[in-house]
Amino acid sequence: MPRISDVKVGQVICFEFDQINRELLRRYAKASGDTNPIHTTDAVAERTGLKGVIAHGLFSFGFLTKMLDEFVGEEGKIIEIGIKMTAMVRCGDNLITEAEVTKIEGKRVYLDIEQRTITPIDIKKGGEIVKQFEAGERGYVTERDIARGLIKTKEVDEGTLTYRERVAAPGHAIIELNE
């Protein structure tokens, strides 16, 4: 576990999670008590115009706290975390959590937080779709996403992957480490 002298301004802590699925959202709903069916039942989510279930607003926060908790270890502690929920997180998303050290004062470390999602849409080869992901099938991508330049491509083994990358939850955190 790090001591305060091990941490430097500009240091980035990162955690990736790509296993967001309906079963996990059902488990989270039961464990958290947030049982709104828009998070667990596609038919209900579709009736409210969501095109499919969305993760709970605070679901991503769990991964952020876990990342910071494991970073501070047994002797450090989390003092404060604040996040804004700016975009929906869905099944099939790769959730990337990053915390950058911006200031160190005494035993306290101040961090800027960014949680962003990579949403795979489809893979094309020779102009043909060879694989379609949930976001492509259910039409999660909007004209606004395209206009904002959030849709990107990259080459993968099977062809050209089209995906959306966007910030889901910016925020801040304060942790305390031992000398």
Add this chain to the structure above:
Amino acid sequence: MDEAQIKKNAEFLIENLPKVEIPGEAKIRCKYRKMVEFAKCFGYTNKKYIGSEEEIIACPGFANSYTVKAFYTLIPAVKLEQDGKTRDMLLNPTKLLHASNQYNWENCFPIKPGDVLIAKAKYDKAWVNERMVLFTQMHLTVTNQNDELVCNITSIGAIRPGGY
């Protein structure tokens, strides 16, 4: 609900919500099984969070759980007098979204299985954006059955037009 009524309701709530006393308190019993299940959702393997009933405390993310339960209890209890009639603060719960949460654990006690948390809340302020989404900022103080502080929470909810 027409635009004029939405505007009128927004102005009323911006002025009056910070003065409202949120009645009562929410009591949340922290069960061992739920605490462990919650931690496992996020892949915790540390015995401190998923071990035996005698050794565990709640993982930090568990704050989500008691925050949501407190809101489900406290927000529906908020009533205001508008134009001589009693109204709920929230007219349509499906229009409510979480916009922001801040958790502070300074000088706070950990949560153990069997603890009964007591959450009390007050509104700080309310405002609208250009699309007439009403934002309400609420402060929640959470203590345990021994009156020890567990967490201070500042939460901003966003209510879409028609929901207030």
